[in-house]
Amino acid sequence: MLADLEELVVCESFSADHAALARSAEVVGALGARLLGAVPETIVIDGVTHLRWTFGTPRVLLLGHHDTVWPVGSLESHPWSVADGTARGPGVLDMKAGLVQMFHALASLPSPEGVCVLVNGDEEIGSPTSRELIEEAARGCAATFVLEASANEAGALKTARKGTSRYEVVVHGKAAHAGLEPHRGINAAVEAAHQVLAIAGLGASAGAVGTTCPVLGATTITPTLMSAGSTLNTVPALARISVDVRVPTLAAQDRTDELMRALTARTPGARLTVRGGKKRPPMEPESSAELFALASRIASELGQEPLRGVAVGGASDGNFTAAAGCPTLDGLGAVGGGAHADTEHVQVARMIPRTRLLAQLVARRTSTSPSAGCPTTPTS
Known part of the structure; x- marks a missing residue:
């Protein structure tokens, strides 16, 4: 397993580098073909390479991604x-x-029959080209297991996730010489400050609706990046504000969208444009409850330490599968820390126990007959 991991890590796969993603997909596909005995379907959408294996009529979706936040050259x-x-x-x-x-x-299982494996190449940037593939696969399966890393060094699974929205508020003003006639300008930077x-x-207003989930807590609306102006001696004609939104419920996500689009300029003559919107819906606790209970029983049977489930603010592709109505359990991947950081x-030592846990989860869920299968063509 370590040799396989090294092979994947040394093949860099920055989300924004489509050529690197294509090389990574080849390596991941070859690893899967060797271990599963089947060549994946390679799906390229807008230059982004995704992989899919389908075995029979799937009842379980295994979901992962091969892109990373690390630019090519980070290995140095x-x-x-x-x-x-x-x-x-x-x-x-x-x-x-x-x-x-x-x-x-x-x-490690006698057969992968009943499983759909989907490995996408754009999770780290919100899965813009793979979302439809993910939702289509999830709607046909009885369970989704997401191979994102555990929630912490103790190995907690992710049983709930906040939904995400992203906005950019563009402030339009009017340029003027800052020394000679500043009064003739409309200062976009001042309006951006307002x-x-x-x-x-806005968080309190958004929280008035839809925050009935004590597990996920309150809606957060956070201005993050801001820029304004073009030169040191000019009244800024343009400013931009990026906004990160995390919501516990769909109702809170809808309410936040209404509030963001209702923003009005306070500086005479300035005007606003609000771009962006909803990205990932929340993964509410109910979507994982039954699967977490099953995982806890299996861990006990395997003699592993008791499992703990936690809610997290970060989103993953599990948000899409849960919103599509498929029971979803996240955080079944590696145990460690420092994601996206040095x-x-x-x-x-935790890799093999987690592998055994996942194998048993798949075995238990593929033995349960679903109402429908993953709407794709089997590759083996």
């Missing part, structure tokens, strides 16, 4: 290494170790 400063029981390297935790565990879990304060105060790492 963050080389692959294994020392003192810890594996390191770009994307080792998020989520190349999860892919290795997934393939080995399936390979909007940052207004946006930061400290990204995987606890090597």
Whole structure:
């Protein structure tokens, strides 16, 4: 498993580099073909390469991604290494170790019959080209297991996730010489300052609707990036504000969208354009409850430590599968920490126990007859 993990990590796969993603897909596809005995279907959408294996009529969807947040060349400063029981390297935790565990879990079963494996190449940027593939597969399956990393170093599974929305508020003003005639301008930076304060105060209004989920907590609306102006001696004619939104329920997501689009300019002559919107729906606790209970029983049977489930603010493709009505359990991948950071790492000793847990989950769920199958053509 470590040899397979090294092979994936040293093949860099930055989300924005389509050529790197194509190379990564070849490596991931070859690994899956060797372990599963079937060549994947390669799906390229808008230059992004995704992989899919379909065995019979799927009842279980195994979901992962091979893209990472690490630009090509990151191996020079963050080389692959294994020392003192810890594996390191770009994307080792998020989520190349999860892919290795997934393939080995399936390979350990008598047959992968009843499973659809989908590995996309754009999860880290919101899955814009793979969302439809994910939702289509999920609607035909009785369970989705997401191979994202565990929630923490203790190995907690992710049983609920907030939904996400992304906005950009563009402030339109009017340029003028800052020294000679500033009064003739309309200062977009000043208006942006008003909007940052207004946006930061929207959380309470959004929270008035849809925050009935005590597990996921309150809606958060956070101004993040802001820019304004073009030169030091010019009244800014344009400003931009990026806004990150995390919501516990669909109702809160709808309410937040209404509030963002209702923003109004406070500086005379300025006007606003609100771009963006809803990205991922929330993965509410009910979607994972039964599967988490099953995973807990299996862990006990295997003599593993008791499982813990936690709600997290970050989103994944599991948000899409849960919203599509498919029971979803997330965080079944590697145990470690430091995702997206210099400290990204995987606890090597936890890889085999997690692989065994996933294998048993798949075996139990593929033995249950669903109402329908994954609407794709079998590849083996």
